[in-house]
Amino acid sequence: xxxxxxxxxxxxxxxxxxxxxxxxxxxxxxxxxxxxxxxxxxxxxxxxxxxxxxxxxxxxxxxxxxxxxxxxxxxxxxxxxxxxxxxxxxxxxxxxxxxxxxxxxxxxxxxxxxxxxxxxxxxxxxxxxxxxxxxxxxxxxxxxxxxxxxxxxxxxxxxxxxxxxxxxxxxxxxxxxxxxxxxxxxxxxxxxxxxxxxxx
Numbered sequence: 001x002x003x004x005x006x007x008x009x010x011x012x013x014x015x016x017x018x019x020x021x022x023x024x025x026x027x028x029x030x031x032x033x034x035x036x037x038x039x040x041x042x043x044x045x046x047x048x049x050x051x052x053x054x055x056x057x058x059x060x061x062x063x064x065x066x067x068x069x070x071x072x073x074x075x076x077x078x079x080x081x082x083x084x085x086x087x088x089x090x091x092x093x094x095x096x097x098x099x100x101x102x103x104x105x106x107x108x109x110x111x112x113x114x115x116x117x118x119x120x121x122x123x124x125x126x127x128x129x130x131x132x133x134x135x136x137x138x139x140x141x142x143x144x145x146x147x148x149x150x151x152x153x154x155x156x157x158x159x160x161x162x163x164x165x166x167x168x169x170x171x172x173x174x175x176x177x178x179x180x181x182x183x184x185x186x187x188x189x190x191x192x193x194x195x196x197x198x199x200x
Contacts (some may be wrong), residue, residue: 026077028098030140031070032113034063034084042067043117046086053079076101076109089117090132095139095155102142111140111149118163127171135159 034043050071063069074080076098085091088155092115101109117136137159144149149199 002049013062026075026101028074028076028096029070029072029108029110030074030082030096030113031068031072031111034069035114035116037116037118043086043089046084046089046117049083049085050074051081051083053081073165074098084115085115086117087097088121089119092117092133092137095136097139097141100142100144101143109149113128113138113140119150120168125173126166132159132162132166135162 021085034046035041036043042065044063044065044067046067046069047110048061048063048069048071049057050059052058059071061069061071069084071082079099081093083091083093083097094113094115098109135158135173136155139152140149141152142148
């Protein structure tokens with residue numbers, strides 16, 4: 001039986017804010033890796049787009065052979081969307097809300113976000129029922145209580161639920177295919193025995 005990872009993705013947050021004494025504008029940086037959900041392999045050539053809140057493209061890059069991506073020098077006090085897409089995989093996106101970051105003088109925010117992509121080879125059976133591409137993987141925002149960046153747990157959990165339903169659909173489909181295979185094997189064995197009995 002093909003093993004399926006039910007743990008859907010990891011978003012490892014490592015953020016920090018530090019004050020600078022120069023006159024540079026406040027900036028935001030995000031970086032991480034792209035991995036295959038089912039195999040854990042790093043995925044290269046994933047198109048990573050940085051969009052503004054009106055979905056206008058600001059910048060595009062492609063992941064390296066080790067699956068790495070990085071955006072730096074993104075202005076703070078704005079909302080963004082970061083999309084991850086490659087042929088043969090379901091596209092993913094995360095939301096970044098930096099509109100309400102306090103006016104900390106010359107601050108710089110940095111986050112690491114690892115994204116796991118799911119291949120589309122099950123789409124024929126499960127894709128129409130679970131539109132996981134329309135749900136954000138997570139949302140990053142400035143948490144005033146923590147005085148730091150944080151992930152919105154509600155958004156993350158919503159995606160986990162949708163993706164786990166999809167993975168359960170895949171598991172049920174595989175179970176059905178295995179049962180069909182065993183049934184056909186039994187039928188072939190019965191036919192073979194009946195043919196041997198006729199010869200006798």
